Structure formats: structure tokens, C-alpha cells
Amino acid sequence: MSVSTVSKDQFKQFVEALIRSDQRVVGVQQRNDRFVFDDLATADALRLDYDVTILSPRKYILPQKEPLLQFAAGESYTPVHEGAPMVLLGVHPYDMASINQMDQLFSQDEYDSHYMNRRQHITVIACDVVTPSENVFAASMGTATVEKGYDMLLTDIGDAYVVQAATDKGKALTNLMPQARPASEADLDKCRAVQEQNQQKLNQHVLECKPSYLPKLLEKNYEHPVWEEKARLCYSCGSCNQVCPTCYCFDVQDEVNWDLKSGTRYRAWDGCLLEDFATVAGDHNFRKNRSDRFRHRLYRKGKYVPGKIDGQIACVGCGRCITACTSNIANPVDVYNQLMKRTDIG
Amino acid sequence: MSKPRVAIFDFACCEGCQLQIVNIEEEIIDLVGAVDVVEWREAMSEQSHEYDIAIIEGSITRPEDEHRVQIIRTRAKILIALGACATIGGVNKMKNNFDLNEVKRCVYGQDAGMPHLATTTTRAVHEVVDVDYKIHGCPIEGEEFKRIIRDLLLGKTPFVPNYPVCVECKERENVCRYEYNEICLGPIIRAGCGAPCPTAQWRCFGCRGLVDNPNVDAAQEVMEQYNLTLDDLKQKMVLFNSK
Numbered sequence: 055m056s057v058s059t060v061s062k063d064q065f066k067q068f069v070e071a072l073i074r075s076d077q078r079v080v081g082v083q084q085r086n087d088r089f090v091f092d093d094l095a096t097a098d099a100l101r102l103d104y105d106v107t108i109l110s111p112r113k114y115i116l117p118q119k120e121p122l123l124q125f126a127a128g129e130s131y132t133p134v135h136e137g138a139p140m141v142l143l144g145v146h147p148y149d150m151a152s153i154n155q156m157d158q159l160f161s162q163d164e165y166d167s168h169y170m171n172r173r174q175h176i177t178v179i180a181c182d183v184v185t186p187s188e189n190v191f192a193a194s195m196g197t198a199t200v201e202k203g204y205d206m207l208l209t210d211i212g213d214a215y216v217v218q219a220a221t222d223k224g225k226a227l228t229n230l231m232p233q234a235r236p237a238s239e240a241d242l243d244k245c246r247a248v249q250e251q252n253q254q255k256l257n258q259h260v261l262e263c264k265p266s267y268l269p270k271l272l273e274k275n276y277e278h279p280v281w282e283e284k285a286r287l288c289y290s291c292g293s294c295n296q297v298c299p300t301c302y303c304f305d306v307q308d309e310v311n312w313d314l315k316s317g318t319r320y321r322a323w324d325g326c327l328l329e330d331f332a333t334v335a336g337d338h339n340f341r342k343n344r345s346d347r348f349r350h351r352l353y354r355k356g357k358y359v360p361g362k363i364d365g366q367i368a369c370v371g372c373g374r375c376i377t378a379c380t381s382n383i384a385n386p387v388d389v390y391n392q393l394m395k396r397t398d399i400g
Numbered sequence: 401m402s403k404p405r406v407a408i409f410d411f412a413c414c415e416g417c418q419l420q421i422v423n424i425e426e427e428i429i430d431l432v433g434a435v436d437v438v439e440w441r442e443a444m445s446e447q448s449h450e451y452d453i454a455i456i457e458g459s460i461t462r463p464e465d466e467h468r469v470q471i472i473r474t475r476a477k478i479l480i481a482l483g484a485c486a487t488i489g490g491v492n493k494m495k496n497n498f499d500l501n502e503v504k505r506c507v508y509g510q511d512a513g514m515p516h517l518a519t520t521t522t523r524a525v526h527e528v529v530d531v532d533y534k535i536h537g538c539p540i541e542g543e544e545f546k547r548i549i550r551d552l553l554l555g556k557t558p559f560v561p562n563y564p565v566c567v568e569c570k571e572r573e574n575v576c577r578y579e580y581n582e583i584c585l586g587p588i589i590r591a592g593c594g595a596p597c598p599t600a601q602w603r604c605f606g607c608r609g610l611v612d613n614p615n616v617d618a619a620q621e622v623m624e625q626y627n628l629t630l631d632d633l634k635q636k637m638v639l640f641n642s643k
Contacts, residue, residue: 293567
């Protein structure tokens with residue numbers, strides 16, 4: 055790991071150089087009164103002081119709709135692999151944690167070459183949070199800061215950024231920062247102070263147990279009044295799924311051309327809150343009730359997915375679902391804390 | 401195998417959904433390569449009583465319309481309702497909120513009693529005859545129309561979303577209108593449009609009709625959270641989703 059410091063002016067020159075390079079550069083920008091990840095046209099448009107983006111960078115890691123293969127019915131098919139080089143600029147630690155989880159999920163068991171090929175072409179420049187969003191609870195989930203996954207990590211220390219290049223890709227990018235100087239002890243102290251503060255500050259909703267208790271807590275509460283109490287107001291609109299950085303379920307659809315023979319197989323985001331998500335052949339729906347679907351999401355985050363990735367909780371505390379839910383029922387902390395009140399977790 | 405014969409008919413509507421078919425432009429050539437269009441008043445002069453697929457645009461508002469659509473049903477193997485007027489009754493159903501005689505007087509004045517102006521309660525096509533497939537929207541989406549036609553030609557059940565507009569609205573990174581204390585019909589209306597109205601910072605107007613299982617019971621409590629009322633919501637439903 056090489057750690058250096060660049061002034062904010064020098065950093066702007068770095069971003070301009072990056073935009074001029076031959077790879078796609080996506081960064082956080084303001085849109086109306088919120089922030090989004092989008093293609094970056096100028097360094098001035100970049101807003102590393104953002105609170106949270108509407109959608110997470112998942113939309114680049116696992117696109118909303120992507121071709122998997124081209125086919126000619128009854129004859130042949132050709133897999134499609136997308137993999138143009140891209141830099142994702144301004145990924146917050148909680149989103150980095152979600153990307154790390156997806157990397158693990160898509161590479162284990164059935165190795166997903168579509169995902170992994172794209173992922174290998176993406177360079178992630180993460181940044182520590184400057185402005186906490188209104189619903190963030192990353193501190194409760196242990197994701198207010200992140201230690202791995204990024205190629206480069208930026209920490210705003212006032213008039214400069216502390217830059218940690220963690221991988222070869224990240225180190226290569228520092229070539230575009232000729233004025234960077236080795237970080238001083240004072241810079242590193244400031245950097246650590248920002249991170250320590252974030253571990254306290256990014257906590258607008260406080261989970262009343264350690265995240266590692268969640269699998270056990272859920273195991274004891276499959277039947278619990280909270281599921282029905284909350285789901286009563288659920289529109290099954292899937293907004294919580296759409297904005298979630300760790301939701302990775304998808305649907306697969308074929309689209310055929312006018313020759314009625316050749317076509318493309320796509321996969322597109324799906325969501326477990328949607329009524330037809332669990333409908334299978336014969337129109338059998340094994341999660342027909344809203345409360346079953348509402349419960350399923352929180353079980354996925356707190357129990358099922360952790361079972362696949364060494365106990366990591368698949369909720370990173372970004373708080374996007376809390377903001378996105380029209381009925382105000384999606385807050386995972388609220389549900390888990392209600393379960394805590396009535397459960398002896400031993 | 402001979403190509404399936406398709407006939408397109410219009411009832412009470414603005415014919416904008418047919419225009420959306422015309423608007424697929426060069427792909428019209430692909431369409432007529434895949435099917436035989438035997439009747440389509442807006443685009444050709446030929447007529448036919450023999451067809452496999454009937455596409456019905458518009459709602460049923462007159463006694464003679466009811467008779468005509470019943471005959472079409474007996475002739476067609478597959479009947480498709482095209483656009484909001486056909487699939488849900490659409491704006492034509494606003495009429496049903498008023499006394500029929502009052503409506504006639506308002507529109508036709510002293511001629512209201514003339515026999516050729518006879519009108520009945522507005523109905524969607526499926527409220528009169530069996531409908532096999534629905535292509536939703538006001539107007540329909542050209543891309544969706546093409547995909548559904550190709551799927552039917554393959555003998556495949558076309559995918560039509562049964563989830564709310566919110567899914568596509570969030571995909572486009574819109575901020576929920578309710579965050580600004582504005583009514584939006586998105587949470588109960590069928591997606592498939594790509595949420596153009598909320599993306600233009602309007603509300604969802606509801607032109608694709610309700611999802612199969614809308615959470616109507618939640619409405620009152622949710623409206624109250626935003627200092628809105630059930631009546632506010634109902635007023636916005638009138639335009640496309642009157643009974």
C-alpha cells in the first residue's frame with residue numbers, strides 16, 4: 055500500500071487527466087436535490103462531499119439489464135461478455151462492502167463469467183464519507199469504513215486528500231498524480247480521525263445488537279407479529295430492492311428478432327418484494343402473501359446470504375431503502391430492534 | 401405454414417395507439433413480413449372477415465359497438481386489447497361518473513336525443529367479450545407492442561409486468577413524488593412504460609391500470625403520512641381508472 059497526499063487542486067487535475075484517458079469514468083454528481091453515479095464530463099461535476107446516491111454503484115457492477123447470449127433457435131448460441139474498462143469514482147465504504155460481497159457471491163459456486171469479466175475491468179476509487187445521509191446506519195453494520203476491495207481510497211482531510219493505492223490498478227492511477235507527496239504523519243492522523251469519527255457518526259438508526267447476532271435473532275422469529283404489522287402497508291413495489299446495494303437477484307428473459315429465430319437472452323434486476331417473484335411453473339407462488347415477501351427480504355439480508363459468505367450481513371447500512379419506501383416500513387434497524395425487544399438471544 | 405392474418409379495429413378512442421404502430425416506421429416492413437395484415441382502417445383500404453388475430457383499440461360505448469366486437473370475437477382465434485381505452489376503459493370511463501342523460505345533453509345539446517347518438521355506459525373490451533392479451537398504456541409503447549406480437553407469433557406467453565411503476569421509476573433514479581408530499585399513482589399502477597411521467601417530474605397518471613393485486617387497504621394510512629387524503633388519491637384515479 056502506498057499512501058500519499060494530494061491537494062484538492064492537484065486532485066482536480068488528476069480527475070481531468072482520468073477523463074481524458076481511454077477508459078470510461080463514472081463519478082458522483084448532483085442531480086436536482088440528490089446525487090447519482092453518472093458518466094463524468096468534467097472534474098468540476100464530481101461531488102465527493104455527497105451524502106448518498108439514489109442508486110448504488112451496483113448499476114455498473116450488475117447492470118439493470120444485460121445481454122447474456124445471442125441465440126439462433128435450434129442452431130447455436132454465443133455468450134456475450136461486457137468488459138470495457140471503467141473507473142468508478144467516489145464509492146462510499148458501505149457500497150464498497152456491498153461490492154465485496156457480490157464479488158464473493160458471483161465467483162463462488164457457479165462462477166458467473168458475465169459478472170466477473172465486467173468486474174475485472176472496473177477500477178474502484180472509494181472515498182470516506184464527508185456528509186452523513188439522513189438514514190445512514192453503516193456504523194451499526196460495521197461498514198462506516200472499509201479495508202479492502204478498492205483500488206484506491208480517498209480521505210478528505212480538509213484542503214487535501216489522503217490517497218491510498220491498494221492494488222496495481224490503483225498504483226497505476228497514481229501516475230496521473232505527479233504532484234502527490236508521501237503522506238506525512240500529520241496527514242495520516244487526520245485521515246484516521248475522519249475514519250474514527252465516521253465509525254461513530256454514520257449511525258442515524260442504531261441497531262441494538264451486534265450484526266453478528268442477526269442470523270440467530272431471525273432464526274427465532276420466523277413467526278412474529280412484526281412481519282404482518284409492517285407488511286400491512288407494503289405496496290409490493292420493490293423500491294427497497296431496487297435501491298439496495300446488496301440485492302442481486304435477477305430474472306432471465308429471451309427477446310426474439312423479427313425472423314422469429316434469432317434473438318438475445320437478457321438478465322434484468324428482479325426483486326423479492328414483487329408479487330410474481332416467487333411464481334414458478336404452473337403459476338404456483340410460494341410467497342403469495344405480502345408478509346412472506348417482506349420477511350424474506352430481511353431473512354436474505356440477515357440470515358440466508360450471511361450463510362453463503364462467512365457470516366457477513368448482507369445489509370451495509372446505506373439507508374437507501376428507508377428513504378425509498380413510500381409506506382415507511384422498510385427500515386431494517388426498526389424491524390431487527392423490534393425483534394430484539396421480544397427475544398432472548400442467549 | 402401460411403402467415404397469421406391480423407386485423408386491427410378501432411372503437412371509441414383517439415386512434416393514437418394505432419398511430420404508435422404506424423410509428424414503428426421501418427419495422428412495419430418486418431411486421432408485415434411476419435403477418436398478413438388483412439384489415440387496418442387507419443393504414444389501408446382493404447377489409448376482411450377472415451383473420452386469426454384481432455387487435456381492438458378503443459372502448460365499447462354504444463349498443464352497435466357491443467354487437468360488432470362480439471362478431472369480431474367469434475371470428476378471431478386470438479383477441480388483443482390495445483391501449484388504455486380497450487384494456488381499462490381509460491378516459492372514456494370518466495363518463496360513467498355522471499348521469500348518462502346529463503352527459504348527452506352536455507355534449508350534444510338539443511341533438512342529444514338523435515338515434516345515431518345513442519350511448520351507453522363505457523366498458524373496457526374484456527367487460528364485453530373475452531380478451532386473450534392486453535397491451536397497456538396511453539398510448540401503448542411501440543417496443544412493447546413489437547415484443548408482444550413476436551412472442552405471440554412464437555406461441556410464447558408474452559411478459560407483461562405485474563409490478564408497480566415504482567420499479568421502473570427507481571431504475572431511472574427518480575425521487576419519489578411522495579417525498580415532496582405529492583400524489584403519485586405509481587405504487588398501485590402496472591409498470592411497463594418505463595415511468596416517463598415521474599421522470600418528467602409529473603406523477604404517474606395511471607394509464608396502464610392497476611396491478612393485479614394493489615394494496616388498496618394501505619392507501620389511507622400512507623396518504624396520512626404525507627398530509628394527503630384518500631379523496632386526493634381518488635381524484636387522481638378518475639382520469640384513467642374510473643369504474
